[in-house]
């Protein structure tokens with residue numbers, strides 16, 4: 001496991017939902033920032049193919065809602081809160097330091 005820098009710290013603001021490609025397979029990671037805390041999950045919905053960075057962030061509930069069929073996922077646990085998605089999103093530890101936003105990747 002390695003802490004991998006995804007972007008500069010000052011490039012993310014509260015309320016942002018951003019997609020990053022990572023790894024050899026070009027997988028997508030979603031990073032959200034709420035009240036100065038960053039969350040990282042897989043970037044593609046577990047139901048069908050939709051980019052969650054095109055979805056909707058609920059800062060109060062700390063969820064992201066898929067833009068295609070509107071399942072909402074808890075950003076901390078990845079668990080879907082409503083149908084049709086049933087499979088949790090993979091989540092990752094994330095942190096913001098003075099020099100950047102880091103995600104713990106395999």
Ligand code: FES
Nearest residue numbers: 045047048066069
């Ligand atoms: S593709 Fe996300 S809920 Fe269907």
